[in-house]
Amino acid sequence: MAKATTTIKQVLNYQDAHAAWFAANQALFNQVVAFYFEVIQAHERVLDLSDKEALRALEKLTHTTKKNPTPAMPLSALVEDAPAMFRRAAIHAALGSARSFSSHLSRWKKRKAKAQARGKQFTERPPVPPRTWNKSATLYAGQWKERTSSSIVLKVWTGKCWSWIKVRITGRALPADAEMGSPALIRRGKHWWLHTPLEKHFRSPPTIEHQVTANTATTICAVDLNLNEHLAVCTIQTVEGTVLATTFIGGGRRISGFRKQQLGRIARNRRKTGIIAEGEQDNVHLWRKITHVDEQIAHLVSARIVQFAKAHGAKILVFEYLGSLKPARGTYSRRGNSKRAYWMKGRIFTYAKYKAYNEGMLTSRVSPRNTSRECARCHHLVARYEAGQPAEGYTSGAPLVFCQACGMRGHADRNASLVIGQRLITRYQNPSQGKPQAPLRVERGEQSPGVAACQDAKSEEGPSFPQARHADGNEHGTAQDRSLRMDEHLSDIPHPLRFPCES
């Protein structure tokens, strides 16, 4: 069986006074965690036990009961009446930290012994136990009740007493098919959230090789990630090569424009202030904005890729490996922008991989070599050109392709995505042909210089899909406060360009 975990994050709506209670509750929780960490340090053998046994041992050492009237290190010296489930959550948090610290320490000792055995000097400092604690309080069953989709009743330490309070919940609803873990009270900035881990168990998917070779009905979703308007182009194909669907995920120009604008501001601010203090982050606010938006877009794009794949019953996601980073030349904002766009591609892959796994899909990557230069139909080199220009040569980043060998015409990124999918299938079905074919190498002379840097510079002219138009309308104005939502319509955009071979 395979297990997938996700966390559902929900905003809490509460009276102003309750924020102070949540803070008091967390402070107490951390005191208790710190206390148990000390207890464990004083009784290190506890770490040899399983979590269950360790819990029992630690309670015996600290918890006063009729049967256990004089524990060695009573918790009551710190807190009089901590609820059992509050105490247990703290014990587990302390155990986790202690186990982690202990394994760091033992690895350090090993390295030290190894260095000394070789007669080498060892200057690495030993790990130190945490000096401050900032853990979020986990609410075990008993610390919360009456949970509905819109409210929950929580038991918290108010600073004076234990009190039940009802708070409203907004945000994603909990899916019904997953197993719910203990929620945690999380502070984000000034606001408090409820994070609930979910576990889903499912039968582990068979290996990619098995799925591709043993079942002709297997469909895969191949993804071409770009730095231009179409952040991702996905195609669904069967392992026999039939193309079933395509989607273009847009929004690239908007995010790029937004990022460039913020970077430009940072550059201007820096010019004004002159020297930047060493080791100090400047323009914190602007950087945070850029990071947030990048993160958000990576999540949106990856979610849509997986949604699209799932909607078409795909079992495998395929990407190409990221080539090495070749930042654009030019102004500070331009260089910074291309670097961040590259990082975002990496993040889209990482997020799509785990989101796909949660849906029982596996993810793979293939060689990026010439994926955008090869014809998906006959594997000869294609011409890549701008709309309205003659179909010849290779203009990197241009939206259209034409294959002189077989007459295929189509959208360049879509062609690349088909090639990516074919590479995965070829890898398993004809292992000897997994690599690009020889003609490619011979004809490489046609390459225009700077191909690899490609894609973000000349791609300003996207094809005229509805989304591209949509983005145009927003190019000007105060971009910074506009929410960067992706285009709503998902998948199944009528294929604007069809390959003759798939109709």
Ligand SMILES: [Zn+2]
């Ligand atoms: Zn061709």
